[in-house]
Structure formats: structure tokens, C-alpha cells
Amino acid sequence: MPDLKETICNEVSRRKTFAIISHPDAGKTTLTEKLLLYGGAIRLAGSVKSRKANKHAVSDWMEIEKQRGISVTSSVLQFTYNDYCINILDTPGHQDFSEDTYRTLVAADSAVMLIDGAKGVEAQTIKLFHVCKMRGIPIFTFVNKMDRASKDPFELMEEIENVLGIRSYPMNWPIGTEGDFKGVYNRSKAQIELFDGGNHGQSTVSSTIGSVNDKVFADLLGEHHYNKLCEEIELLNLAGDEFDKKKIMSGELTPIFFGSAMTNFGVQPFLEEFLNLAPKPGFKKSSIGDVDPESDKLTGFIFKIQANMNPTHRDRIAFLRICSGKFTKGMGVYHVQSKKEIRLAQPTQFMAQERTIVEEAYPGDIIGLFDPGIFNIGDTLSEGNSQLKFDGIPIFPAEHFARVTASDSMKRKQFQKGIMQLSEEGAIQTFKQIDIGIEALIIGAVGALQFEVLEYRLKYEYGVDIKIQHLPFKHARWIIGENIDPRKLNLTSSTMIVEDNEKHHVLLFENEWSIRWAEERNKDISLVDIATNF
Numbered sequence: 253m254p255d256l257k258e259t260i261c262n263e264v265s266r267r268k269t270f271a272i273i274s275h276p277d278a279g280k281t282t283l284t285e286k287l288l289l290y291g292g293a294i295r296l297a298g299s300v301k302s303r304k305a306n307k308h309a310v311s312d313w314m315e316i317e318k319q320r321g322i323s324v325t326s327s328v329l330q331f332t333y334n335d336y337c338i339n340i341l342d343t344p345g346h347q348d349f350s351e352d353t354y355r356t357l358v359a360a361d362s363a364v365m366l367i368d369g370a371k372g373v374e375a376q377t378i379k380l381f382h383v384c385k386m387r388g389i390p391i392f393t394f395v396n397k398m399d400r401a402s403k404d405p406f407e408l409m410e411e412i413e414n415v416l417g418i419r420s421y422p423m424n425w426p427i428g429t430e431g432d433f434k435g436v437y438n439r440s441k442a443q444i445e446l447f448d449g450g451n452h453g454q455s456t457v458s459s460t461i462g463s464v465n466d467k468v469f470a471d472l473l474g475e476h477h478y479n480k481l482c483e484e485i486e487l488l489n490l491a492g493d494e495f496d497k498k499k500i501m502s503g504e505l506t507p508i509f510f511g512s513a514m515t516n517f518g519v520q521p522f523l524e525e526f527l528n529l530a531p532k533p534g535f536k537k538s539s540i541g542d543v544d545p546e547s548d549k550l551t552g553f554i555f556k557i558q559a560n561m562n563p564t565h566r567d568r569i570a571f572l573r574i575c576s577g578k579f580t581k582g583m584g585v586y587h588v589q590s591k592k593e594i595r596l597a598q599p600t601q602f603m604a605q606e607r608t609i610v611e612e613a614y615p616g617d618i619i620g621l622f623d624p625g626i627f628n629i630g631d632t633l634s635e636g637n638s639q640l641k642f643d644g645i646p647i648f649p650a651e652h653f654a655r656v657t658a659s660d661s662m663k664r665k666q667f668q669k670g671i672m673q674l675s676e677e678g679a680i681q682t683f684k685q686i687d688i689g690i691e692a693l694i695i696g697a698v699g700a701l702q703f704e705v706l707e708y709r710l711k712y713e714y715g716v717d718i719k720i721q722h723l724p725f726k727h728a729r730w731i732i733g734e735n736i737d738p739r740k741l742n743l744t745s746s747t748m749i750v751e752d753n754e755k756h757h758v759l760l761f762e763n764e765w766s767i768r769w770a771e772e773r774n775k776d777i778s779l780v781d782i783a784t785n786f
């Protein structure tokens with residue numbers, strides 16, 4: 253019997269916890285399903301959502317949430333492959349894009365950036381990429397839909413570099429990108445992996461001389477494709493970046509894989525290479541120094557809180573990312589923020605649509621804890637150390653703003669309670685206009701749908717109807733500087749000064765131009781867009 257320390261070491265080294273970042277329709281659901289094909293999915297949290305569910309109207313989406321009891325957006329998915337234990341964190345996309353989407357990335361050790369080969373780098377991918385970049389986690393790129401005509405692969409690499417500021421290293425190279433896809437050339441194995449037209453299979457042809465110049469490929473591909481491939485590989489070898497694992501680990505270089513999730517082409521080689529390169533759960537910064545994942549004491553942090561959508565049950569689920577030690581059902585841990593010892597009696601992991609009780613879990617795993625209202629996002633749980641506190645989770649910049657009031661002023665109390673609860677969950681950000689009372693509550697949200705969620709939940713969970721007046725602001729910037737009176741700043745007339753919950757001053761801007769105005773005319777302050785919990 254291995255001892256506890258040994259067990260934890262083994263479990264840590266087989267864990268890979270990552271998120272897929274992409275723009276809607278790039279094929280994330282399809283890729284996730286294909287990855288699951290290779291492993292036996294052992295735990296599905298929130299499940300791979302039905303593709304159709306994503307495309308439902310808002311009201312249907314609410315119904316789906318209600319029926320499931322937990323949010324369709326709360327997926328964490330665990331499966332094993334070749335003895336690896338893999339956790340995929342879902343980053344909700346589509347219209348349910350919200351702060352949760354960003355926050356999930358804080359719990360990931362690496363990211364897979366999925367790009368539609370014909371569309372290149374799209375808006376939502378850019379936003380999510382920046383969060384990964386900020387965290388310095390490795391980013392692996394999968395260029396999808398190569399079975400169809402795509403952009404030129406060199407052009408795609410250039411776009412990734414210009415738009416995202418990251419260099420790339422193609423692990424394989426596509427042959428035929430104008431709707432005449434033949435397969436890919438695997439650079440490290442010097443072999444061609446043949447696309448068979450989407451029959452969900454894959455055959456490979458290896459070079460006997462270990463090079464793309466092997467005549468066997470010429471016979472196979474025909475002159476046009478073969479010559480083009482040789483030229484392109486030569487160009488890549490000469491002018492491209494070198495494979496550098498250190499740079500990949502620090503997020504400076506992204507390995508690129510070309511493939512087609514729908515036809516299952518290139519998914520398995522990608523998975524294998526990814527598992528080989530992606531990092532296991534690592535050290536995590538805390539108030540008492542870096543925490544070793546292999547320590548025998550359990551630590552973790554809450555990165556997301558989800559209310560039960562059933563209005564008769566006010567309980568919430570707090571998602572804990574385990575950072576070190578071993579979790580066992582019923583164990584006691586110290587909740588640093590409330591300074592209390594608590595028992596983790598009913599930890600859940602979500603099986604498709606029902607919850608299952610987790611018996612044990614290890615660093616890299618995510619568990620759902622029953623939350624009677626004691627947890628906040630960013631809280632630390634720790635076994636036996638009351639001083640340890642993990643760094644806070646960033647607040648992500650809201651991009652939609654509205655003034656929100658209760659229609660019936662008699663219901664102000666419930667209104668405030670509801671707003672507070674939703675704000676604690678991180679579904680919305682609340683600001684107060686300076687020098688004006690609670691009536692001037694400004695709500696910020698990362699995704700526009702959050703306002704509809706807000707309206708719905710206040711009505712059904714708190715019995716409050718609200719009035720929403722949308723405001724034209726698009727950017728919030730926190731003011732950093734000593735003893736600054738924001739009223740004395742030189743700002744455009746459309747800029748609004750507000751305060752966040754912790755009384756930090758924040759400026760709301762309608763456009764980039766007014767941000768530049770504020771920056772250029774107020775040299776003693778700096779403005780930050782992603783504010784950590786100061």
C-alpha cells in the first residue's frame with residue numbers, strides 16, 4: 253500500500269486540468285465530445301451540453317437551467333486516457349458568456365485554443381486568450397475544420413502572432429487547404445497522416461528516411477501537393493521558430509495542431525501530444541509562500557459560486573479547485589475567510605444531470621461544495637493552516653452597464669439582498685455613483701445576457717420586479733494612485749465616476765478614445781482594466 257504522500261504524488265503526476273477557449277461555433281462541443289470518445293468519461297459535471305441547447309432563446313435557456321437544477325454553464329468534465337486523469341473545464345460561450353467564463357480559466361493549468369481554420373482568430377478567443385496570457389499558462393492551439401477550405405496556414409500563424417502576440421510552432425502541417433484536404437505532415441515523426449474523407453479513421457504513412465523528402469510521399473500525394481509540402485516544410489524549418497518546451501510552458505510559444513474535430517481527424521495525435529507536454533498541477537502562490545501540490549495537506553480555492561435555480565432551495569454550490577493534498581469526504585478544513593473549521597460532508601461532482609457524491613479528489617480536481625451562504629469567490633480552504641490564503645481571483649472587466657432600480661420601492665430590502673447575493677456569486681458587478689445613494693446603483697456585466705438573468709432571478713427568487721436602464725458605457729477602469737480625488741480628474745463629459753463594493757474608484761467610459769483622454773491628461777494615476785481583489 254503506497255503511503256499518503258506517494259499516492260498524492262502519483263495522482264498529481266497523472267492530472268491534467270485545462271480549459272478550451274474559442275469563439276462560438278469553432279467546434280468546442282464537437283472537440284470535447286471527440287476527446288471523450290478516447291477516454292471513458294467518468295464524471296461529467298453539467299455534462300457536455302446539448303449542442304442545440306446553446307442555440308435556444310433566452311427563455312428556453314432559463315427553463316433548461318431550472319430543469320437541471322444547476323446551471324448548464326457549470327461544466328467540469330473528468331475522464332481518463334492512458335492512465336492520465338483529465339479535467340476539462342468548460343468555458344461557457346455563446347450568449348451566456350459571463351464573468352464565469354473568465355474565472356474558470358483561473359482554475360486551469362493550461363488552455364487549448366480552438367480556432368476555426370476558415371475564420372482565424374475571433375473576438376471571444378482574443379478576450380479569453382488575454383486572461384490565459386496574464387496567468388502565463390501554456391496555450392495549445394488546435395486549428396479546426398481543416399476538412400473544409402481554410403485560410404493559408406502561414407497566414408493563420410501570422411494572425412496568431414499579430415493579433416495575440418504569441419509565436420507559434422506547428423506540430424503538424426496541413427496538405428491541401430483549399431477544400432482538397434489530404435491530411436497532415438507530422439513534423440516530429442516525419443510521417444503523413446492521411447485524411448480519408450471523413451470516415452472517422454486515420455491511416456499513416458511513414459518516411460523510411462525520416463524526412464519530408466522521402467519519395468514515398470511524392471507517389472502518395474501527387475506532384476502539386478508534394479512540391480508545395482516540401483517547400484513549406486523547408487520554409488518552416490528555416491524561418492520558423494524552433495520547438496522550445498520552456499517557451500511553451502511559459503506561454504510564449506504555442507504549439508499548433510491542424511485537424512478536424514467533426515471527422516475525428518487529428519484529435520487523438522493532438523490528445524497524446526497535449527498530454528505529453530501539458531503541465532501537471534503546479535505550485536500555487538499564497539500568503540505564506542508557494543504551496544506544493546504534493547503536500548499532504550489539503551488546500552484549495554473557490555473560483556465560482558452557482559445558485560440553485562430552484563427558488564424553493566436557496567442553497568448554492570461553491571466550486572473548489574484543489575491545489576494540494578487529498579480530499580476525502582467528510583473531512584474538516586479551515587475556511588480562512590470566516591476563520592471557521594468546516595466539515596465537507598456533501599461534496600458533489602455532477603454527473604450529467606444528477607449530482608454524485610465524491611469520495612476522494614486530488615490536486616487539479618474540481619469539486620462542488622454545498623454552500624449555505626458562507627463562501628465567496630476567491631476564498632481559501634486549508635487543512636490545518638489558518639494563515640494560508642491564496643491570491644485573490646481577478647475581477648474581470650464588465651462591458652455592459654445599466655442603472656437598475658426596484659419597480660416597487662417597498663421591496664427595496666429584497667432588492668438589495670438579491671443584488672448582494674448575485675454580486676457575491678460574481679454574476680454581476682455592482683457600482684455606486686459617487687455622492688448618490690443606493691438608488692443610483694449601476695450594474696456591470698461581462699455578458700449582455702446577465703441582465704436578463706438578473707431580471708429573471710430577482711423576480712422569481714426574491715419577488716422583485718426591476719427597471720433596467722441600459723447605459724452607453726463599454727469599459728470600466730480602476731484608478732490606481734495615491735490620495736486621488738476622482739472628482740478633480742480631467743475627464744471627458746461622458747465619463748462617469750463610480751465606486752466598487754470595496755470603495756475603490758472606478759471610471760466608466762463609452763469608448764477607447766475617452767480612456768486615452770483620461771490617461772493623457774492625468775499623469776499621476778494609472779488605469780487598470782483587470783483589477784485583482786486589491
Ligand code: G4P
Pocket residue numbers: 274275276277278279280281282283303396397398399400511512513514515
Ligand atoms: P461550439 O461548441 O464551439 O459552438 O461549436 P460546435 O461543436 O457546436 O460546432 C459548430 C458547428 O461546426 C457544428 O455544425 C459542427 O458540426 C461544426 N464542426 C465542428 N467541427 C467541425 C469540423 O472539424 N469540420 C467541419 N466541417 N465542421 C465542424 P452545425 O451545423 O452548427 O451543427 P450540427 O448540425 O452539426 O450539430
